[in-house]
Amino acid sequence: MDDNNMTYDERHVEARKTLLSTSVFKPAAMAVFLGFSAASLAVPGAAQAQSYAFNSVQIEGLDTIQASTVMSYLGFGRGEQVSAGELNDAYQRLVGSGLFDKVEISPRGGTLVVKVTEFPLINRINIEGNKRLKDDELLELLQSRARYVFNPAVAERDAQAIAEAYGDQGRLAAQVTPRIIRRPQNRVDLVFEVVEGKNSDIERITFTGNRAYSDGRLRRVIESKQAGILRFLISNDTFDPDRIEFDKQLLADFYASRGYVDFDAVAVTSEVPAQEDGFFVSYEIREGQKFSFGEITTVSEVDGIDPAAFEDLARIGSGSTYNPAVVERAIARMEKEAQQQGFGFVRVDPRVTRNEREGTLDIAFAIVRGPRIVVERIDIEGNETTLDRVVRSQFTTVEGDPFNPRAIRAAAERIRALGYFANVDVQAREGSAPDSVVVDVDLEEQGTGSFSVGGTYALGDGIGFMLSFSERNFLGRGQYLSLEFAGGLDKRTYSFAFAEPALFGRDLRLGLNASYNETTWASGLFDTRRGVLTPSLEFPLSETGRVRVRASGELTDILNYTGTSAIIAAEEARGLQIGGGAGFTYSFDTRRNGLESPSFFFAQVSGDVGGLGADNQFVKTTALANFTTKALNEDVTLSATVEGGALVSVGGAGSRVVDRFMMNPDQLLGFASYGQGPRDLTAADDDALGGNYFGAARLEAQFPLGLPEEYNISGGVFGHVGSVWGLDSSPGVDDTFHLRASVGAAIYWDTPIGPLRFSYAYPVRKQAYDIEQRFGVSISTGF
Structure with missing residues (x-):
């Protein structure tokens, strides 16, 4: 057999043959030899018969390793008394050093002959057959190193490490074989041949012992997912033992937040049934009593x-x-x-x-x-990009404060919530004195920037193109930066956003938003352009309430009007309007308290004074309230929303069509963009004018359709009512309050690109000039 291209297994067989001769028969022969020598020397006494003194040590076979290294492993020098057991221990130390392929020890009178065959040096290391994991990732896992001594046991451990890395990626069937290719001067190339295999998918996830919640509801709690039609896009459907353990904790948190304090995941079994290529995972749980x-x-x-x-x-x-x-x-x-x-x-x-x-x-x-223990210091490590102050700002405790374990745990959760780190480990240890502690923060950073290119779709705007860049941890300062362009045939938007979330080290968010928008009216009647610059400050008023105050500068213009409405023509004639303003927004969100709950309430109120410096000043206010809850053991989601707004002109020429309210299809399904509201009945096209007031109410229910949960498809029904009305002056205009209403059904699909909604709405109350849009596709809205 060609020894230059032997697999590790073949080399292992040859090594075992050698070891049989060196590690079994040779020590036995040596023991016999020493026994006869002991018998011949038995007369002076037993102690003298069991020991030897070598006047010289003869070492053969060394090439790159020094003789002094061998002597250090022998552990004795010339002339020292050595027993048979000590000689055997010396042999074992040489074998266990990992430096030699073969070792022989032969006493020859007053001379100890040590014959060794060195392991070769590693010339280079290659990894072949890997596609999913890059060479750089795998080489970091290896203990074998180029220009170091080759050791078969270390190479075997390296192969196992590579296989485990593939296992973490869900490829539990990956095989890694180490090979050596001999080179001149006792050198070898070490090659790891990788057969990646297929992903070990999770074909089914089941639960036993659950009475309060269905299997489908619990599958939505855990992170692991069943392999579905989108398995090529979803990584959580691959079997990962570590993720299974994390899922057990998610289930425990879910049940605890709903009063089941005795919940326990008794056992989790995972198996690959016959004639199947994926895992079946079963959770055996004990819910206990609800409190x-x-x-x-x-x-x-x-x-x-x-x-x-x-x-x-x-x-x-x-x-x-x-x-x-x-x-x-x-x-x-x-x-x-x-x-x-x-x-x-x-x-x-x-x-x-x-x-x-x-x-x-x-x-x-x-x-x-409590115990009189203080925080001596907070040590932060692993943050190569993120500044220390960004991490420290998440602590309410500083050096010298009383040590509070709950405050430290809460800080750890806030650090994780930043999303800057792949791993966060916060531990407290004893400081320089028994009454002090040191808080160690070990971090592992992850990417925080994203660059996206894709398509967009919105009702009324059609298909468009989107290009965006965002960075959530700009220059490691915890700042947010975003640049975006979105455009299509009828609309082009350029936007910039910057935010400092912890101004002066406090919970004070400084924001700067700028946008420029050009649109073509949906009916092609006129074009608009609008630019807005808005600096703002946001701060908390309570655990669930926040306030944002802002200033604004705005320019708006109406161009290229081709219709016959005297009202819009007059508004276009007013030309480019540039004005400033100020406003506030108060939002109340029960989810901010960090509690996992099947119900939440969201409310928002905004007020603005605008048009300062333009030909019309106005006061504008809007309000929205939403209550969402889950029913029927949390399989059905119910949502109720009410919103409204008012625009009041303070003086000047009055509002323009670009300032007034026009409800979009998401606010009132069944009607097109600008498809309902005040109309200029004197114009040939019954041009939509928008209104100074609007109001809407929506009731929606979302429920499972019986499809596998991994498809992320559910159904829904809804009922919407609303209206837009009121103008400053309205000769020949119908701007009275006319209630519109629609009912319909929807399909919700939670896709990797976002939650999509496909809807069909039937208007049950409308005006003759309203424009319907019964079918709709849009990104589902949330609060």
Whole structure:
């Protein structure tokens, strides 16, 4: 057999033959030889018969390794007394050094002869057959190195490391074979031949023991997905044991937030059935009893603290579903209040009393003295790009503050939520003294920028082209930067956005937005151009409420009007308008409290004063409220939305069509863009004018269609009502309030490019001049 192109397995057979002669028969022969020598020397005494002294050590076969290295592994020098056992230990040390392919030790009178065959040096390392993982990624995993001694055991471990890397990518069947190609001067090329194999997909995910929630609902909780028709785009349908463990924690968090405090994922089994090429994963779970909050009390064991002052901070209603996150947030508020009152080293201990029969948990928040431990320092490592101050801004604790484990855990969650890091590990250890701790923050950064090229589609605007660049951690400062162009036949938009989320190290967001938009009226009657520059500041008012204040500069123009409406013609004649303004937006979102809940409420109110410097000043206000909840064991999502707005001219020539409200199809399905609202009945085309007021209400239900969850397709029904009305002056115009309404059905598809909605809406109440649009395709809106 050609020894220059042997596989590792073939080399392993030859090595075993050699080891049989060296590691088994040679020590045995040596033991026999030493035995006879001992017998011949038995007269002076047993101790003398069991030991040897070598006047010289003769080492043969060395090429690149020094004789002193061999002597160091022998562990004895010339003339020293050596027993048979010590000689065998020396032999084992040489074999275990990893430097030699063969080792022989032969005592010859007063001379010890050591014959070795060195392992070759690695000339270079190649990886062949890999496509999914690049050479650079795999070479980092290897312990073998070029210009170092080749060791078959190390090469075998390297092959296993490469196979495990493929396993992490879902290719559990990947095979890696190490080969050596001999070169002159006792050198070899080490080649790892990779057969990647196919992805090990998850064909089915099932649950046993679940009564409160269906398999479909639980499959939407976990990160692992079943392989579906889009398996080539989705990586979470590949089997990954680590992801399975993470899914168990997601299930535990899901059930805990819904009152199932005794939930347990008893077992998870994964198997590949006969004649199948994918895994079947089954979760055996125990839901336990559902609990609600019972009696909520506050007690103090600290002199000077009145528990009555802390009771309102709990904000927990008896009878509501128990959620440990609610308890944690109540504790955080109470401990923060204690610090503000000047009480350091205070902890709030939740003492829980179970009432199995009533299914309630009584919570007594006990204010107690905590250990007098301070934070010595916060060490941050692994952030090669992100500045330390960006990470430190997520901590409410600084050096010298009392150590609060809950505050440290909360900071760790905020760091993870930034999205800058692939891995975040925050641990506390003892500092330079027993009463101090050091907080270690170990980070692994990930890419935060994106460049996108693609197509766009919107009702009324048609198909377009989109080009965008965004960076969520600009220059490692935690700043947001975005540049975007979107355009088509009827619309072109250029936009720029910049945000500093932590101005002066506080929860104060500085924003700067600029956009320039050119449009062609949907009916081809006129064109518009509009430019807006808006600096803003945003800050919290509460856990769930935020305020954004802004200034604005705006230019608008109407051009190339070809219709017959005297109203629009007069508005075009006013020419380019440049004005400034100021405004605010208050938003309330219950999801900001970080609680996993099947229901949430969102509300937003905006007010603006504009047109300063233009020929018309106005006050504009809008409001929106949405309540979304899940019903029927969270398989059905119900949503109710109301919104409205008003535009009031303060003086001058009045509003223009580009300033007034025109509801789009997403706000009132069944009608085209600019398809309903005030009309100039004197114009030949009944031109849409928009209105100074609008209002709309929407009821929607979304539910599963019985299709496999991995398709991410669900159905829905809806009912919409609304209207646009009112103008400053309206001769020959129908601007009265006419209610429009529509009902219909929709298909929702959560695709890799975003949630799409395919809808059919039938207008049940309309005006004769309204323009219908029954079929619609759009990106689903959210709050």
